[in-house]
Amino acid sequence: MSTDLTSWSTSPLPIVFAVCGACIAFMMLIMCLFMYSRQRKSAYIYMAAAFSFIMTHEGLNIHSAWIGIVDFSPEPIVLRIIRLFSFVLLNMSVVMLYRKIKTMHYWLPLLTAALLLLPLLLPSFLPFTIDPVWQSLYFDFILLSALYTAFTKGVPRIGQPVKYAVGLAAYALWFALQAIQTYTGIVSIPVQGFALALPVLFYTLVFFILFRRIVELMQSIYRSAITDGLTGLYNRRHFMKYLDHYTAQALKISAIFCDIDNFKKLNDTHGHARADEVLKQVAAIMEEELDGIGITGRYGGEELVALVVDRRIKPSQVAENIRARVAAETIVTISVGYSVLRQGVQGDELMDQADKAMYHSKTTGKNKVTDYRSLEDLLNEPKEAAVQ
Structure with missing residues (x-):
């Protein structure tokens, strides 16, 4: 592991990808807040919240990379919570761009937050210490559940399913590589460098999904302002x-x-x-x-x-x-x-x-x-x- 740490401490990749992720998150945050000020669509607030958490996560990664404390082992528990919560919010908001979500589904972020905070709160009530491996498995199970839900419930419900599915696949591949490294330690340094780009790819594809959806909505609003709703002819x-x-x-x-x-x-x-x-x-x-x-x-x-x-x-x-x-x-x-x-x-x-x-x-x-x-x-x- 010492060789790996040395390699990561001299590699520019961790900080480069963290900066890219933070920049994308910042642009998305500004775009979502601007669109919410114009349309008051709750999807923009959910997405803005998601990218606020992503900016925080990538900012902490930039700090760690800057001082040389970077490896491909499991993230600290706080970072994992931020990443997982932002992932759930982000996928909810993508679906909300195209579909109205039932009121009961708005409790999903609260349920996710409760489940993610459970490993932090539970040890104070238990007389024994939880094995870190079980803790890691717990978070991996939540992420797997979120990925499965996004693939089965989200992809069929949006207007850009291929782009969204590719982004989810990239995120799933990152998760798989990190899990292999966590439990076996056999992932090579070049593969780890490739893996760091996968979450950024997912954020980039979500950016394009949002951009195209905004264009579609703007075109729809403009067309509804100049055409008759029944016949489609000019009003x-x-x-x-x-x-x-x-x-x-x-x-x-x-x-x-x-x-x-x-x-x-x-x-x-x-x-x-x-x-x-x-x-x-x-x-x-x-x-x-x-x-x-x-x-x-x-x-x-x-x-x-x-x-x-x-x-x-x-x-x-x-x-x-x-x-x-x-x-x-x-x-x-x-x-x-x-x-x-x-x-x-x-x-x-x-x-x-x-x-x-x-x-x-x-x-x-x-x-x-x-x-x-x-x-x-x-x-x-x-x-x-x-x-x-």
Whole structure:
């Protein structure tokens, strides 16, 4: 063992990996506290607590490595308690990033703390001394239980199972190598150096799991702010922002306004669930027809709208394609109106024109397409006749 201690006292690996672990823990702590200040998600508090303990653990390791008191034998009991408790908290928090945990499971950290503190408290009540080997076996059993629970209960419940499983496997390999060295003393110095990197690898993979989950949540929050929750189309506010942007640039665009015929009757006879399903079908058809040539939105209720921004595409053909597909593929029909942007017309005026064209379709038979320009001609005819 003296050779091993000499080798470790001159090796930079213990302090290097301890510093890496502490840096990762510090970054994760800051990230979790920041996210908790924004979202108040309890998973971030659990993870922040876990990495606070990991920072403490790695800080003590840095101190030991700095003064040369480092070997691969079992850690002091306090360090083992900190490492095990942080491991349980960390795995709980990873699952909580993706799943709500039942209230009873919040007692798990308290139960873990009680079990870990038991070897410290129990000797004062016993008339004999506990063999250190049994104490080591006790902590190893707790870690094995935590690893088994993480593999069987945690991995299937998160959105990044492969990454999480690889991290757990790395941690399990570190545990196996340390146990072999503890009970047999046959692990070589190069293997011990490799083993020190395994917990750091686990923390790094958890960092990437958290980072990706934050990105997913941010994308979800942003998307929910700009889209309609039922149809997935842009909501009215965001759709109008696009419309104002295009009209401000005086681009050649066209607005299409669709209204599902007899939608209230559908709600009354088939129920809201069936009506919502039909609304989503119509929205999907519009998205497919506008793919690559424009955008779609839900204007309100059963009113769905679209902008054709590709000047090579005829809006009349797009409108007719939507109408025909809805009639053929769903149990409803739609009344459609469209208008082409002209000079001096604002975005809200363009939508009002398309709305009037749609209303003409609805009041003159439904299941048809009306061009606002042709509607203007009809409105002007009486005036021209009166002048004559």
